[in-house]
Amino acid sequence: MPDRSGSPAPGRRAALAAALLLSVVAACAPVEEGADGATSTDASAERTLTVFAAASLTGSFEELAERFEDGHAGTRVEFNFAGSSDLAAQIAAGAPADVFASANTSTMRRAVETGAIAGEPEVFARNVMEIAVPAGNPARIEDLDDLARADVKVALCAEEVPCGTAARTALEEAGVQVDPVTLEQDVKAALTKVRLNEVDAALVYRTDVREAGDAVEGISFPEARSAVNDYPIAVVAESAQADLAEAWVGLVTSDEGRAVLLDAGFQAP
Amino acid sequence: MTGTGPTSGPPRRGRPAARRRFPWLLAVPAALGFAFLILPFLGLLARTPWSTLGTRLLMPEVRDALLLSLGTATVTTAIALVLGVPLAWLLARTEFPGRGIVRALVTVPLVIPPVVGGVALLLALGRNGVVGRPLYEWTGYSLPFTTAAVVVAQLFVAMPFLVISVEGALRGADRRYEEAAATLGASRATIFRRVTLPMVGPGVLAGAVLCWSRALGEFGATIMFAGNFPGRTQTMPLAVYLAMQQSPEGAVVLSLVLLVVSLAILIGLRDRWVGTP
Numbered sequence: 001m002p003d004r005s006g007s008p009a010p011g012r013r014a015a016l017a018a019a020l021l022l023s024v025v026a027a028c029a030p031v032e033e034g035a036d037g038a039t040s041t042d043a044s045a046e047r048t049l050t051v052f053a054a055a056s057l058t059g060s061f062e063e064l065a066e067r068f069e070d071g072h073a074g075t076r077v078e079f080n081f082a083g084s085s086d087l088a089a090q091i092a093a094g095a096p097a098d099v100f101a102s103a104n105t106s107t108m109r110r111a112v113e114t115g116a117i118a119g120e121p122e123v124f125a126r127n128v129m130e131i132a133v134p135a136g137n138p139a140r141i142e143d144l145d146d147l148a149r150a151d152v153k154v155a156l157c158a159e160e161v162p163c164g165t166a167a168r169t170a171l172e173e174a175g176v177q178v179d180p181v182t183l184e185q186d187v188k189a190a191l192t193k194v195r196l197n198e199v200d201a202a203l204v205y206r207t208d209v210r211e212a213g214d215a216v217e218g219i220s221f222p223e224a225r226s227a228v229n230d231y232p233i234a235v236v237a238e239s240a241q242a243d244l245a246e247a248w249v250g251l252v253t254s255d256e257g258r259a260v261l262l263d264a265g266f267q268a269p
Numbered sequence: 270m271t272g273t274g275p276t277s278g279p280p281r282r283g284r285p286a287a288r289r290r291f292p293w294l295l296a297v298p299a300a301l302g303f304a305f306l307i308l309p310f311l312g313l314l315a316r317t318p319w320s321t322l323g324t325r326l327l328m329p330e331v332r333d334a335l336l337l338s339l340g341t342a343t344v345t346t347a348i349a350l351v352l353g354v355p356l357a358w359l360l361a362r363t364e365f366p367g368r369g370i371v372r373a374l375v376t377v378p379l380v381i382p383p384v385v386g387g388v389a390l391l392l393a394l395g396r397n398g399v400v401g402r403p404l405y406e407w408t409g410y411s412l413p414f415t416t417a418a419v420v421v422a423q424l425f426v427a428m429p430f431l432v433i434s435v436e437g438a439l440r441g442a443d444r445r446y447e448e449a450a451a452t453l454g455a456s457r458a459t460i461f462r463r464v465t466l467p468m469v470g471p472g473v474l475a476g477a478v479l480c481w482s483r484a485l486g487e488f489g490a491t492i493m494f495a496g497n498f499p500g501r502t503q504t505m506p507l508a509v510y511l512a513m514q515q516s517p518e519g520a521v522v523l524s525l526v527l528l529v530v531s532l533a534i535l536i537g538l539r540d541r542w543v544g545t546p
Contacts, residue, residue, distance in 0.1 A: 085514050153414070158497060160514040181414040182496025183503075185510060189492070192388075197397040198413050 047072075049244050050096055052080045052087045054103035054231065055188065056127065056207050060264040061101070061252075068251055075244065083186055084108075084162065091116045091236060098239040099248050101231060103127070104162040108232040118242065121232035124253045125266040127205045129163075129170055129227055130218040132194045137217055139200035144174045144221050147201055155190045155202040158183040163190070166227040167203040173226040191216065205229070210265035230269065310528075317525055318518050325522045333500045334508040334523075335530060341416065341504065342484035345423040349431045349480045354473060357435035358461075372436075379429050386425055387493025394421065394494075418495035419502050423484035430483055431476035438472020439465075478535060485531055 049068075053061050058081045065077035080087065080097070084107040091097050092114050100117065101124075102108040108121045133141050139152050147154050156178070157164035164183065171178055181199060184190040190202040195215045209218035233252055235245040251257050258268055325331055359365075360372050378386055394401040396411035405411050412418050446468065450460045466473070488506040495502040497511070505527040513520035 083514070089517065155496070158511050158514075160511045180498070182498050184497060185492060185507075185514075192493075193496070196388075196391050196395060198391055198395045198411075 046074055046076070047241065047244060048076045048078055049098050049241065049248055050078050050080070051099045051101065051248060052082075052091060052095070052097040052236075053099075053101040054084045054087070055081045055186070056103055056205060057081070057101055057231070059211060060260050060266070063260050064251060064257055067256070068248060071251075072244070072247065077248070088116075094238070096238075097236045098241060098245040099233065100236055101233040101252070103229060103231055104165075105230050105232055107162070108234065112234075116237055117234045118237040118239070119235060121234035122249065122253060123230045123232050123269045124257070125231040125261045126269050127207055127229045127231065127266055128220070128224045129166055129203050130206045130209050130220050130224065132191060132202045132204045132209050132212070132216050132218055133200065134194055134197040135215055135217060137219075138197070141201050141219060143219070144171065144176045144223060147171075147178045147203075148176050152201060153199040154178055154180045155182050155184055155193045155199040156180040157187055157190055157203070158185060161186055162229060163187040163204060166229055170203065170221075170223045170227040174221070174223040205265075207265035228267075231266070313521055313524060316518070316521050318522060321518075322522055322525065325519070326526055330499055330503075331508065331523065331526065334503050334505045335526065337416070337419070337500070337503065338485055338505040338527065339530070339534075341419045341423060342481050345420050345427055345484040346431075346477050346481040348420070348424055349428040350473070350477060353428050353431040353476070353480075354435055357432045357439060357476075358465075360432070361436045361439035375429055375432050377429075378425050379433075383426055383487065383489030383491075384493050385489075387422060387490035390422060390425060390490065390494040394418075413494055414496045414498065414502060416495075416501055419491055419504060422490040422494045423487045426487050426490050427480045427483040431473075431480040434476030434479060435469065435473050438469040438476075441472070442468045478538075482531065482535070485527070 051061065051065075058079075061079060061081075065079070068077055069075055080090070080095075082090075084102040084104060087097075087100065088102070088107050088111045091100055091111060100108070100111060102111070102121075105121075105123070108117070111117050112121065131141055131144070131147070133139070139146070139149075141147070141152065146152060156167045159165060159168060163186070182193065184193065184202075187204045187208050191204050191208050191212055193199045194202045194204075195212060206218060206220070209216055233249055235242055235249060239245045252261075262268065326335075356375070360368065360375070381389075391413060392398050394412050396402060396405040396413070401412060412421065442465070447460050447464050450464045451457075455463070486506055487504070488510065491502070491504060492507055492510075497503050497507045499508075505523065509520050509523045509527070512523055
């Protein structure tokens with residue numbers, strides 16, 4: 001059957017050539033326009049801003065992205081939400097990021113030290129810890145001291161991740177000795193255990209409690225002041241579009257950006 | 270069923286296979302497949318800080334995690350053998366309504382992401398779960414966050430490997446030996462013990478090794494269902510993941526420790542019980 005298998009090829013080749021030609025024409029078009037109008041070609045070209053951000057920023061950054069795209073026609077904002085240290089490692093390994101927003105200053109400091117960051121990071125929000133309890137608070141937790149009760153099952157974050165460090169600082173400040181049943185790998189995992197009512201309480205961030213909605217209640221405590229997490233943001237050194245990246249940082253640190261972040265449970269720096 | 274045609278007499282001679290030409294057509298994809306499997310491991314070796322390997326092995330947290338991993342994986346495999354071999358036997362040798370559905374359900378844990386498996390276990394056996402809630406209300410016992418929960422998570426994820434391999438071995442075994450034993454007056458228990466098990470022995474062993482290895486590497490279901498607490502539920506994969514949050518080098522060393530110990534055990538067992546391959 002060599003004849004049959006050969007026959008569709010010319011047709012396919014023609015289609016391919018046509019597609020190629022079309023794409024060449026499409027690629028040329030904005031350049032000509034730019035030459036006529038004497039303005040920069042950037043305005044009409046599709047641009048993508050890539051933001052690497054701590055997972056706790058998901059809701060507020062997605063909302064800000066919509067406003068950013070409205071204000072910058074032809075621009076799309078893409079996110080990579082993950083744990084801050086994972087993101088820093090990815091950027092150090094050459095991941096194509098324009099902006100990095102970290103959930104703590106130590107991870108950002110390490111990124112600055114490796115030369116991955118351009119300029120000075122700026123703190124744009126802070127997050128405080130709360131006690132998260134299942135809806136209805138079955139174990140009747142009122143403050144940090146209750147977490148030390150023998151009948152209370154507590155989930156904390158592992159000390160290797162930021163929320164674990166913050167939890168330990170707060171507990172030390174309060175002088176409370178807690179014997180947790182588990183040291184979770186991140187704040188969402190700790191919150192899942194609360195949501196499923198498998199633990200009576202967990203120490204998580206206020207923004208996570210807010211995001212969890214009705215399934216989880218938050219209890220604030222005074223010692224949280226000693227374990228505040230600062231969120232710094234900076235433009236990545238390797239960014240090919242520093243102007244756009246600066247504009248994003250500008251929006252996040254503006255009054256408009258702050259209002260969105262406050263709404264999500266963050267505090268102003 | 271392969272190679273046991275009903276017309277061939279019992280004592281058959283193998284063909285002189287050694288004189289055949291080397292199968293190049295198979296060798297190329299086989300070499301590619303092997304290279305693909307081994308390449309990430311080479312990457313791991315290239316980044317290993319060898320000088321700290323010994324000291325890490327002696328750190329109490331690492332030793333605890335390693336012992337917990339080896340212990341739980343072994344208990345898991347033992348339970349999987351007790352529950353999984355009969356299940357495989359029923360699937361391979363009996364007819365009952367819905368057998369196809371049962372077999373498909375057995376493979377469900379292979380398909381779903383282990384983290385989802387962990388959530389499912391919490392919803393079933395957690396203190397708020399379908400089975401776990403009455404248990405908690407009557408006895409005050411709650412399974413999550415205990416070492417037993419580590420075994421349960423591993424069993425859920427690893428037992429299907431054993432069931433599938435043993436079922437395959439049972440289907441491949443020649444049933445005429447069992448029939449012959451029956452005509453000679455052996456009881457069903459004797460036939461199972463003296464005829465069936467020795468025949469499918471290699472398949473059971475392979476299934477047990479697969480099950481043990483999968484249990485040893487289990488991460489998602491374990492961290493979701495059993496949580497992470499050093500000495501109680503923190504197995505090696507959990508320790509590796511958390512080490513990764515601070516120092517990738519530390520995580521690489523821990524992974525190698527797990528790899529070296531498990532390979533040593535598997536190779537040691539192979540030489541002892543199976544003889545040379």
